[in-house]
Amino acid sequence: MSVAVLGSGAFGTALAISLANEGPVTMWARDADHAREMQNSRENSRRLPGAVLPDALTVTAELDRATQADVVLLAVPMQKLRQVVSENADLLRERTIVACCKGIELNSGLGPIAVLRECLPQTTSALLTGPSFAADIAIGLPTALTLACQDEAQGKVLQQQLTTSNLRLYRTTDTIGAELGGALKNVMAIACGAVIGAGLGDSARAALMTRGYAEMQRMAIASGARAETMAGLSGFGDLTLTCSSELSRNYRLGLSIGRAEPFDPSVTVEGAATARAVHEEAQSRKLDMPITAIVVALLDQRLTIADAAAQLLSRPLKEE
Ligand SMILES: NC(=O)c1ccc[n+]([C@@H]2O[C@H](COP(=O)([O-])OP(=O)(O)OC[C@H]3O[C@@H](n4cnc5c(N)ncnc54)[C@H](O)[C@@H]3O)[C@@H](O)[C@H]2O)c1
C-alpha cells in the first residue's frame, strides 16, 4: 500500500511524518518553491518548524506523481476541500480518499465526506478526525484518532493501513457523527477561548463546554448521527482538547476576542466559517444552538462578551 498526503500544512506534514515511519509517503505542496525547500532541508519551516521529515517522505509539487498512491489523504482547510477535489477529480477518482479536515462547508452545510461524495460519487471516502495537535504527532507523541468510513470493510482496511507507532486509530461507520464532532468542537473552542480571554473563569468554561456538548448532541442526533460517536474521540475527546489548550488556533482566536486583541487572519481557524454554516443550518431546521449563535455574533462584533454572558445566563431556566 502506498500513501500520499495532499496539502503540506501543519497537519498534513505531521501525518506524513508519522506515516513515513512505517513506509514510503509522498506529500504534495501546491507551491513548487515550498516543496523544493522541504525536500532539501527536510523540514517544513513555514508550517511545522522543528519537526524532521524522515527519509521515507518525499515532497513534490507534481500532483500527478503524488496521486499515484493507493490512499490519498486530503489535509487542506475545509472551505478549500471542494475546490481541490473538483479541480483534480480525474487524478483522484481511482483512489481511496481520506479527508483530514474539520468543518462544515459554507453555502452547502455539508461536512467533508458529504463534499467528497458530491465531487467523487464512485470513490471510497473516509474521514480522519479526533483530538490531535500536529506538533504532538510530528514528534511522535501518542495520539488516538477516529477513522470514519461508511463502508465497514473499507474502514477496517484503512484502520490497519493508517495506524502507526504513535497514531492509534479507532473506527466508526457513523460518518455524520464524526464530521459533526470535529466541526462543532471548534465553534465551542472559540467560545471557551473568549470566556478565558475575558477573565470569566474556569467554571464558566466548564459550563460552556458542557452546554456546548449538549448543543453538539442536539445537532448530531437531528442529523442522524449516533450519540456514542459524539461521546468518542471525534466529539467529546476533541472538544476537551481544543477547549483547553493554547495550542489550538480556534481557542486562541477566542482568547483574542475575549482580550480585544487582533488576530492574524492568515491563520487557519476552521470554527469561524463553521459557526456561520452551522448557525444557518440550525435556524433553518429550528434547532436551538445558542452558543453557536453567540459565537457568530462575537465574530461579527455585534455583541460584547459581557452581553454574550448576560444573554446565556438569562435564558429561561430548564431541566438539564
Ligand atoms: N494543525 C493541527 O493540529 C490539526 C489537527 C487535526 C486536524 N487539523 C485539520 O487539518 C486541516 C488543515 O489544517 P492545517 O493545520 O494543516 O492548516 P495549515 O494552515 O497549516 O495548512 C493548510 C494547507 O492547505 C493548503 N491549501 C490551502 N488552500 C489550498 C488550495 N486551494 N489548494 C491546495 N492546497 C491548499 C495550504 O497551502 C497549506 O499547506 C484543518 O481542517 C484542520 O482542522 C489540523
Ligand SMILES: O=P(O)(O)OC[C@H](O)CO
Ligand atoms: O488548532 P485547531 O484549533 O485547529 O485544533 C487542532 C485540532 O483540531 C485539535 O484536535
